[in-house]
Amino acid sequence: MGIASVVVDVPAKQTDREFDYSIPGKWEHIVQPGMRVIVPFGPRMVQGFITALKNDSNVKKIREVKEILDLEPVLNEELLKLGSWLTEETMCFRITALQAMLPAALKAKYEKVLRISTGREEHLEATVQALFKNKDMISWKDVLESDHAALLQKHVRKGNLEVMYFVKDKLKKKTVRVIQPLLNKEGLEDYAGILPPNARKQYEVLHHFINHPDKIQLRELLEDVRVSNAVVKALIDKGILAEKEEEIYRDPYENRVFKQTEPFILTQEQADALRPVKKSIHDNSHAVFLLYGVTGSGKTEIYLQAIDDVIKKGEEAIMLVPEISLTPQTVKRFKERFGNLVAVMHSGLSIGEKYDEWRKIHRKEVKVVVGARSAIFAPFENLGIIIIDEEHESSYKQEETPRYHAREVAIERAKHHNCPVILGSATPALESFARAKKNVYKLLTLSKRMNESKLPRVDIVDMREELRNGNRSMFSKTLFSKLTDRLEKGEQTVLLLNKRGHSSFVMCRSCGLVTNCPNCDISLTYHRYNDSLKCHYCGHEERMPQACPECGSDHIRFFGTGTQKVEEELAKILPEARVIRMDVDTTSKKGSHERLLNAFQEGHADILLGTQMIAKGLDFPNITLVGVLSADTMLHLPDFRSSEKTFQLLTQVSGRAGRHELPGEVVIQTYTPEHYSIELSGLQDFDVFYEREMYIRRQSHYPPYYYLALINVSHEDLMKAVAVTEKITKYLTASLSPEAIILGPVASPISRINNRYRYQCLIKYKREPELKKQLRTVLEHYQQETAQNLLQISIDMNPQIMM
Numbered sequence: 001m002g003i004a005s006v007v008v009d010v011p012a013k014q015t016d017r018e019f020d021y022s023i024p025g026k027w028e029h030i031v032q033p034g035m036r037v038i039v040p041f042g043p044r045m046v047q048g049f050i051t052a053l054k055n056d057s058n059v060k061k062i063r064e065v066k067e068i069l070d071l072e073p074v075l076n077e078e079l080l081k082l083g084s085w086l087t088e089e090t091m092c093f094r095i096t097a098l099q100a101m102l103p104a105a106l107k108a109k110y111e112k113v114l115r116i117s118t119g120r121e122e123h124l125e126a127t128v129q130a131l132f133k134n135k136d137m138i139s140w141k142d143v144l145e146s147d148h149a150a151l152l153q154k155h156v157r158k159g160n161l162e163v164m165y166f167v168k169d170k171l172k173k174k175t176v177r178v179i180q181p182l183l184n185k186e187g188l189e190d191y192a193g194i195l196p197p198n199a200r201k202q203y204e205v206l207h208h209f210i211n212h213p214d215k216i217q218l219r220e221l222l223e224d225v226r227v228s229n230a231v232v233k234a235l236i237d238k239g240i241l242a243e244k245e246e247e248i249y250r251d252p253y254e255n256r257v258f259k260q261t262e263p264f265i266l267t268q269e270q271a272d273a274l275r276p277v278k279k280s281i282h283d284n285s286h287a288v289f290l291l292y293g294v295t296g297s298g299k300t301e302i303y304l305q306a307i308d309d310v311i312k313k314g315e316e317a318i319m320l321v322p323e324i325s326l327t328p329q330t331v332k333r334f335k336e337r338f339g340n341l342v343a344v345m346h347s348g349l350s351i352g353e354k355y356d357e358w359r360k361i362h363r364k365e366v367k368v369v370v371g372a373r374s375a376i377f378a379p380f381e382n383l384g385i386i387i388i389d390e391e392h393e394s395s396y397k398q399e400e401t402p403r404y405h406a407r408e409v410a411i412e413r414a415k416h417h418n419c420p421v422i423l424g425s426a427t428p429a430l431e432s433f434a435r436a437k438k439n440v441y442k443l444l445t446l447s448k449r450m451n452e453s454k455l456p457r458v459d460i461v462d463m464r465e466e467l468r469n470g471n472r473s474m475f476s477k478t479l480f481s482k483l484t485d486r487l488e489k490g491e492q493t494v495l496l497l498n499k500r501g502h503s504s505f506v507m508c509r510s511c512g513l514v515t516n517c518p519n520c521d522i523s524l525t526y527h528r529y530n531d532s533l534k535c536h537y538c539g540h541e542e543r544m545p546q547a548c549p550e551c552g553s554d555h556i557r558f559f560g561t562g563t564q565k566v567e568e569e570l571a572k573i574l575p576e577a578r579v580i581r582m583d584v585d586t587t588s589k590k591g592s593h594e595r596l597l598n599a600f601q602e603g604h605a606d607i608l609l610g611t612q613m614i615a616k617g618l619d620f621p622n623i624t625l626v627g628v629l630s631a632d633t634m635l636h637l638p639d640f641r642s643s644e645k646t647f648q649l650l651t652q653v654s655g656r657a658g659r660h661e662l663p664g665e666v667v668i669q670t671y672t673p674e675h676y677s678i679e680l681s682g683l684q685d686f687d688v689f690y691e692r693e694m695y696i697r698r699q700s701h702y703p704p705y706y707y708l709a710l711i712n713v714s715h716e717d718l719m720k721a722v723a724v725t726e727k728i729t730k731y732l733t734a735s736l737s738p739e740a741i742i743l744g745p746v747a748s749p750i751s752r753i754n755n756r757y758r759y760q761c762l763i764k765y766k767r768e769p770e771l772k773k774q775l776r777t778v779l780e781h782y783q784q785e786t787a788q789n790l791l792q793i794s795i796d797m798n799p800q801i802m803m
């Protein structure tokens with residue numbers, strides 16, 4: 001009798017193991033490890049993963065697999081193994097680890113069908129065709145009831161049939177309003193010529209269509225040309241433009257033709273860096289390379305050429321980039337080189353689109369995936385290289401279970417595949433650089449920019465001084481004069497508003513009251529578009545008060561600078577400047593990111609104003625000035641990495657200026673010019689920063705000298721949270737070696753979220769072989785209470801965020 005070992009979808013301590021189920025005869029030759037099944041569990045039916053097959057079981061009353069959910073494994077052997085590793089390393093449940101590796105469409109319950117692949121009908125024999133009864137798809141229920149499962153499986157393998165998931169957002173066709181010109185270029189030009197001089201806005205719309213005769217979504221048009229709906233309406237009424245409803249495409253790159261690019265001839269430095277990587281590819285030997293290259297030194301070209309070798313060798317590549325720099329510009333560079341061989345995975349895709357991309361990988365239709373963190377689980381079977389760009393980015397760490405770091409997963413997978421990993425950055429994480437110095441990673445250096453162009457000159461401006469000299473504006477004299485200069489020359493500027501931390505809280509100027517969330521100990525953030533205050537932790541929302549709830553004063557207003565406020569100020573002081581603003585508000589809609597960047601690249605604006613999201617990846621020749629409005633906002637976060645993060649951000653954004661022929665300049669405005677991370681980012685000297693920061697880390701026992709484990713305890717009852725944390729702290733102190741440093745219990749920097757009090761215990765250690773075992777003991781001890789959710793205990797090995 002065939003027996004399947006199944007990990008069931010019941011994330012709890014007692015169920016965190018494999019259970020045996022017998023396999024019904026008709027599926028006996030179909031099931032394989034890595035397939036999902038439905039099995040009875042207690043009184044319920046639950047989902048599970050088959051992790052292994054065997055011939056007998058010592059379970060007496062064995063139950064049967066109820067349904068199979070796949071005809072082909074969704075997790076291959078390597079990924080199943082990786083799941084166990086993840087479980088071990090991040091201290092999560094097996095089921096959580098297995099699910100983390102799959103696209104969302106496979107996790108939830110979506111309607112599932114088996115469909116005949118386009119044009120493959122004639123490959124099906126009569127038996128199978130009969131099953132489909134002239135339709136092109138049948139429900140999964142039909143598949144389960146059929147006696148021909150093995151036959152269906154064969155066709156799925158050959159690609160004649162495919163499993164599809166109907167996700168809600170796919171069934172509902174989305175439409176948008178599009179605008180297109182009814183006249184040709186000459187017609188538009190003629191009409192523009194006879195417009196009255198006061199119809200400037202209409203003129204600009206016409207001008208847009210003269211340059212871009214293609215249809216465009218109304219929304220995009222309004223944003224790009226910065227006109228109101230009424231202006232467009234006027235042109236529609238006059239019969240110059242037409243408006244219609246159109247369906248949105250599912251694949252954002254579907255109808256796009258990419259011009260193929262050829263590899264560049266590498267510079268000496270690039271060639272020297274690539275050589276050892278190529279050797280590792282061709283020798284099938286695992287190695288981790290740290291590609292430390294200043295901004296604009298041509299790291300991407302090295303990635304491209306390494307991937308090219310991998311493809312030629314018949315293998316596959318994973319290219320990770322941080323979510324916020326997964327810009328169309330980045331994707332384009334890979335699509336231009338490798339065309340249809342590239343799949344793209346990022347959070348902007350719908351569930352259906354993500355599943356499509358995943359399927360391309362699963363069915364070996366693509367060779368490369370470019371994606372954010374979770375693309376590290378791409379189900380390739382012949383990996384030849386894994387590359388992580390901007391490897392220092394904190395978004396590579398998942399901040400929910402399983403709390404994995406993509407860098408560690410990459411190395412684990414690369415070991416399995418005997419292939420290289422490249423970690424690339426101009427400002428590597430301290431941990432990575434330290435490993436490179438110890439030769440654990442192989443250091444590859446690009447010290448020069450392309451065409452030997454210089455790194456930009458940096459001016460650090462002391463904003464306290466500005467205030468003393470009577471300048472109350474958010475722009476220093478220096479920045480203002482350079483901005484004006486660029487406007488005159490027709491060159492472009494990037495303005496960064498460093499907007500982490502408490503940027504737009506509301507304060508009463510009379511009594512100093514700061515409006516906090518009633519559920520969380522954190523200030524509320526002001527949102528202008530609906531004049532409300534919002535909590536970013538629990539979602540609490542309230543109207544902006546007219547008067548101070550404490551003292552009744554009406555001098556209550558929001559503090560700190562949002563991008564909108566900067567935009568308004570720019571409109572006052574430089575009314576002629578054309579500004580594109582990029583922040584969460586303007587880029588929340590699909591495709592808007594790309595549109596705004598394109599508009600900037602095509603010169604439709606003089607200034608690109610934005611938050612962190614503009615700091616990376618941009619490679620535009622006409623940017624010659626970068627201004628940082630508030631360099632220090634991140635410095636004061638309660639996080640031992642705050643200096644490192646500040647240095648990285650400032651260096652990255654400075655690197656956007658002067659990348660091509662024109663030289664670049666940077667102005668950094670700060671209230672703490674003497675802070676070393678600001679001073680050294682001014683010099684763009686990573687090496688000095690590294691030494692300095694390492695010294696501090698050693699003094700204060702932080703990574704890379706020590707490893708960290710953070711235990712976070714939360715409970716509605718404050719005393720309970722404190723007591724449990726205290727008990728854990730005591731237990732660990734007694735059971736770990738005397739070298740371990742155990743800090744706690746202390747209140748978390750955000751001491752209450754959603755009415756739950758939060759306490760933590762931080763462990764700093766060098767070598768504690770017993771640590772994970774002890775932590776598991778702790779979790780087991782509190783298992784009953786945590787199962788009821790009264791008490792929550794989370795453990796983060798190598799935390800990136802200390803909140």
Ligand SMILES: Nc1ncnc2c1ncn2[C@@H]1O[C@H](COP(=O)(O)OP(=O)(O)OP(=O)(O)O)[C@@H](O)[C@H]1O
Nearest residue numbers: 264265266267295296297298299300301450617655
């Ligand atoms: N060998 C080469 N010959 C000519 N141009 C090159 C070569 N390598 C790269 N470039 C060009 O130089 C510019 C900078 O390269 P790239 O964007 O790859 O740098 P990077 O190190 O990835 O930058 P950053 O980390 O700042 O994003 C790009 O426009 C790229 O096309």
Ligand SMILES: [Zn+2]
Nearest residue numbers: 508511548551
């Ligand atoms: Zn007040």
Ligand SMILES: [Zn+2]
Nearest residue numbers: 517520535538
């Ligand atoms: Zn809240």
